[in-house]
Amino acid sequence: MTPGDLRIQAAELTAFASEALEKSGARPADALTVAKHLVGANLAGHDSHGIGLLPAYVKHAVEGLVDVTADPEILHDKGAVLKVAAHDSWGKVAGDFAMKAAFPKVDALGLCAVTVSNAHHLGRIGAYGELAAQEGFAALFFVNVTDHDPMVAPYRGTDARFGTNPVCIALPPTGAKPAFLLDMATSRIAMGKARVAANKGGRVPFGSIIDADGMPTDDPSGFKGFEQKGALAPFGDHKGYGLAFAAELLAGAFSGGGTIQPGNERRGGIRNQMLAIVMQPDAFGDPADMEREMEAMWSYATASPPADWDSPVIAPGDPERALRKRRSESGIPLDPETVKQLNAAAEAVGVEGRLGVKE
Known part of the structure; x- marks a missing residue:
């Protein structure tokens, strides 16, 4: 938090975003789902995917760059493979639909590969990893971004050719350790x-x-x-570039939604394609043995003497858990410029309330 930032409680932000989305044309249940998803990203410390995106979401709804009446559907269901068409519906709605459709297959078959095509912005991908982990599953996610100009330069390049193309890996909690959650953009920083x-x-x-x-x-x-x-x-030079390229191909080509290459339309919105591989750990070995091994590795990695004793070694997922607890209690920090943008976007669609204004 920097001087001048405001602290606003999650409930207030959720209500504000939900009203703005609903007045932009979203169905009430969808508006609340998307609003909770945005604010949930702030709570987890991923402000890049949080409430600051509301002006873009409102703009996309008003301009028809998200279909506020669309519902996702299963296009292909064969064995362990599912293909979901989002039809430009809200990303969180499509992402939840795909994950919940995959879970019964994971229970029955041990794993499921599910793709999503043409969803509006899926938001923080870690939320879907957490959803899988809560069910006791492990999951890998590869996502690409289409429908607008690229944002990330290739290694050795000087202009943008990719989206931020996130990769996420989640493992369920064990008896002694919380869920493992690696959730990252393949750019050095998120847009x-x-x-x-x-x-x-x-x-x-x-x-x-x-x-x-x-x-x-x-x-x-x-x-x-x-x-x-x-x-x-890209992060890590050729390494992040390689992962971004892989996510582009795995998500874009396997889903059928396409890649960011200019032969596909760019209307100025945000579309995501995703490939998620969801696994039942029990299908891969004795659950007790696996848990013991994971807990031993977790303890071993985090016991490394820290370079800075005020910053001990942590595991992927720990920062989100710590910030979620802190921000749930003290509020979400927002800088004045972001608050100004949020209020302007809400005012444009007829929301009367304003953030940061004391009655």
Whole structure:
């Protein structure tokens, strides 16, 4: 949290976002589902996928870039493979539909590979990993982004050719350890982090952004609001680039929804395609032995002497759990520029209430 930020409780943000989405045309149940998903990302510390995206969501609903009346459907159901067509429905609605359709197959067959095509923004992919983990499943997710211009440069490139193409791996909790959750963009920073930094007038790690001239920089000003001048860089150079490329092909081609290459339409919205592989750990061995091994590895990794004794070694998923607890109690920090954008978007569709205004 930086000086000047406001602290707003999750319930207030959820009600505000839900009303704005409903006034944009969303069905009440869908509006609440999407609003909870956005605020849930803030609670978990993923502000790049949180309430700050509401202006874009409202704009997409008003302009028809998300079909507010569409429902996802299963197009293909054969063995352990499911293919879900979202039909431009809300991403969270489509993502939940796909996961819940996959779970019975995972129980029956040991695993299920499910794809989603043409969903509006799926949001924080870790939420679907958490959903699988809560059911006792492990899951791997590969996602690509279409329907708008690319955001991430390839390794050795100087302009954008990919989306941020997240990859997520989730494992269920054991008797002694919580769920493992690795949820990351394949860019060095998420687009939303560049936007938040630009809104605050801050900087980002040098080299995480390439400017409009193709040069590395730490200045995110080209990403203020929802502009884009320049590109994000892949994390880990060729490693992140390779994962982004893999996610593009696995999600885009296997789902049938397409990749970000310019032969596919770019209307200026956000479409996601996803491949999720959901597994029942019991199908792969003795559950007790697997739990013991996972717990031993968890303890071994986190027992490494820390480089900074104020920052002990943690496991993937720990930061989200810690921030969710803290922000649930103290509120979600929002910078004044983001609050201004949220209020303007809500006002444009007829919401009377304003964030950050004391009655």
